[in-house]
Amino acid sequence: MSFLPTPYQHTYEVAQGYQKSVVYFSMEFAIDQALKTYSGGLGFLAGSHMRSACELGQNMLGIGILWTYGYYDQARDENREMAVAHRQKMYHFLKDTGLVYSIQVHGAEVWVKALYLPGEVFGTAPMFFLTTDIAENDHLSRTISHSLYASDKLTRISQNILLGVGGAKLLEVLNVVPEVWHLNEAHGLAACFYEAKKWGLDWVGERFVFTTHTPEEAGNEKSSFQTLRQFGYFSGLSDDVLGRVTDLEDDTFNHSLVALRVCRIANGVSKLHGEVARRMWSGYEGLCPIIHITNAQNKKFWEDRALAVCAEEGDIGGLGRRKRQLKEKLVKEVANQTGRIFDPDILTIVWARRFAGYKRPDLLLRDMAKFEAMLANSQYPVQLVWAGKPYPEDYAAVDTFNRLVRLSRSHSNVAVLVGYELALSRLLKGGADIWLNTPVVTREASGTSGMTAAMNGAINLSTQDGWICEFARGGENAFLIPTADLGLRDTERDDRDCEGFYELMQHVVLPSYYDAPESWMRMVVQSMEDVTPEFGSNRMAEEYYQKLYNVSK
Incomplete structure (x- = not known):
């Protein structure tokens, strides 16, 4: 029975086991x-x-x-x-x-x-x-x-x-x-x-x-x-x-x-x-x-139901077609905000969450030679999207955001989006092939954005922190950056994590996406199966x- 007075009572019947107010x-x-x-x-x-x-x-x-x-x-x-x-x-x-x-x-x-x-x-x-x-x-x-x-x-x-x-x-x-x-x-x-x-x-x-x-x-x-x-x-x-x-x-x-x-x-x-x-x-x-x-x-709120049905029924062809439709929606938003026309058939990497130093939105830029080589790779092309809101008084985080904006001006396959709220978050998760998560290990309490990305057919590429430690099996449902020695100095740790990212991209992620699409889709399905119900809010x-x-x- 609802403990609230009329007219504020629950619109549903309180269930057994949940009676405590x-x-x-x-x-x-x-x-x-x-x-x-x-x-x-x-x-x-x-x-x-x-x-x-x-x-x-x-x-x-x-x-x-x-x-x-x-x-x-x-x-x-x-x-x-x-x-x-x-x-x-x-x-x-x-x-x-x-x-x-x-x-x-x-x-x-x-x-x-x-x-x-x-x-x-x-x-x-x-x-x-x-x-x-x-x-x-x-x-x-x-x-x-x-x-x-x-x-x-x-x-x-x-x-x-x-x-x-x-x-x-x-x-x-x-x-x-x-x-x-x-x-x-x-x-x-x-x-x-x-x-x-x-x-x-x-x-x-x-x-x-x-x-x-x-x-x-x-x-x-x-x-x-x-x-x-x-x-x-x-x-x-x-x-x-x-x-x-x-x-x-x-x-x-x-x-x-x-x-x-x-x-x-x-x-x-x-x-x-x-x-x-x-x-x-x-x-x-x-x-x-x-x-x-x-x-x-919450799975009911976040997942694309058509995508989920395809995964549940083992309809890999339908899953791929629906995922492409979701990527096309993100392509339109990228064009709307930046004037760039992305390609829904190209591997799309998204880093999107609150901009904060420990989350390291700019980790990939620690090795600019490898960053530029990744963006220029015509055999295995990529598209990269950043989005997120820094706290306005966190001037270092704002500066990082603006640095990425300036960087994007010289790359047709890089976009930085504004307005990271629920609607844009949904578009990004539907349109991402890789959901990139780069916090300093032990600094991210949970970091749930990757959960809803997985619900929408994106594979997590992450450091081993927060909820990822309970979910991820490297190479089966996610890609894991090897954890650097926690005793390293910050700069050495960041360099190791950056190197780990590029090693994964070059030797595992890109060949898998372009050369073994059936294997890639099996990994997508495995990720979708593993994320719920264990990481659903029910x-x-x-x-x-x-x-x-x-x-x-």
């Missing part, structure tokens, strides 16, 4: 191209989770923030390099609940409006999105929900309070108390302190669970403890209580560390990440257990109930 806090959700409340992988994961919760009949509710301007709109400047635009978004499919209530931010009353996304709109669990961009607030308060991951640190603190305290207070307004409170990353951690003020930390510790996505301690968000206190992040809890979960003598507040102390249980998002997380936090006391539940993506959503929600302290 769960609220899921996430700073971003990638539900549909029409709803731009996400930046990258964290949102893609959360969106798939909400869809699978619906498909399985789970008693879940999602709470996020309605970003007036989304993350940002990726465009091009007059030189065709990256430009950042912020355009106001309109969502007529969201329902005005009439629920407006206040929270305290830095001693000021800030009004929050809750909008409702009915499950039937996109096939999800019911969801609420919070905004402060309403007439009741002054300009500064309205900007809290303007842009996802605002660059200003104080605005980011306010956004965390909006998600955590604003989400907890919404549940209070609705007069519901879920049995499980799931923090997808630590952005909603302030909800713990809001609830602890009412019920105590022990109550919180029996109900809150935490998913961490960041495999490096330095990458986890930190704030000034005193600044958080001034902003009302702790809902007025005394130092005696706060001292149980944080180090009051140190002004550094590590959000993930405190979440691991407050919550009942936590999980990493792949088997390898679980191991890395346990090792990373092993020097700290008072932490909850850290297990792993491997991230996944498995993941079921595991969350079994391993996180239903486990007692």
Whole structure:
């Protein structure tokens, strides 16, 4: 039975085994191209989770923030390099609940409006999105929900309070108390302190669970403890209580560390990440257990059904024809954005995900001689596409993006696309023959883009990191770059990984694609068979109930 009041109840019957009520806090959700409340992988994961919760009949509710301007709109400047635009978004499919209530931010009353996304709109669990961009607030308060991951640190603190305290207070307004409170990353951690003020930390510790996505301690968000206190992040809890979960003598507040102390249980998002997380936090006391539940993506949303039917029926000819049609769609988008006409019969390599240093979008450029030779190879031609959004304030990542744009000007078979959101991601995965994944090993928590690529007939070529370690069998369903010695210096490691890529391309990938097409297609089918159901989000959503929600302290 749904735990939500009318008219917000689930549009599906809650199934046996999923009766426990769960609220899921996430700073971003990638539900549909029409709803731009996400930046990258964290949102893609959360969106798939909400869809699978619906498909399985789970008693879940999602709470996020309605970003007036989304993350940002990726465009091009007059030189065709990256430009950042912020355009106001309109969502007529969201329902005005009439629920407006206040929270305290830095001693000021800030009004929050809750909008409702009915499950039937996109096939999800019911969801609420919070905004402060309403007439009741002054300009500064309205900007809290303007842009996802605002660059200003104080605005980011306010956004965390909006998600955590604003989400907890919404549940209070609705007069519901879920049995499980799931923090997808630590952005909603302030909800713990809001609830602890009412019920105590022990109550919180029996109900809150935490998913961490960041495999490096330095990458986890930190704030000034005193600044958080001034902003009302702790809902007025005394130092005696706060001292149980944080180090009051140190002004550094590590959000993930405190979440691991407050919550009942936590999980990493792949088997390898679980191991890395346990090792990373092993020097700290008072932490909850850290297990792993491997991230996944929603098959029903992501897969091309015609392609999947051909694979299921063993129709290799039909599979090849459908894959070519999907490549033709990508060819049109490349032409639309860049003026280049790609060939759907040529091996197409795609690197597409968030631009960040550790993901190494420019790894192939470490050996320019081999890069140029690959592009000029008339016997085994290739086409190469890059896409992805750097964080606008990550100037190194933006510079890398622009360097690739400049490089593409002198190569007719290289394209750099803008606007990497759900719709473009789908086109790229359908049009890719090779899905290239090049993170530094142990730095990618999960990296789910390759899952949806595999669902659409692309073969992963990857370093051995994240979910790949659980999926890939080199030469059978994927191509694996040999792992360099983890003790090498960064430059030596990158050189080795670059060399490993070109060795694979020259001796395995290109001959297989052009000289043994039947073998290639068998590998495509094997990859499609292996990726689901194990890496479909229905498995993941079921595991969350079994391993996180239903486990007692």
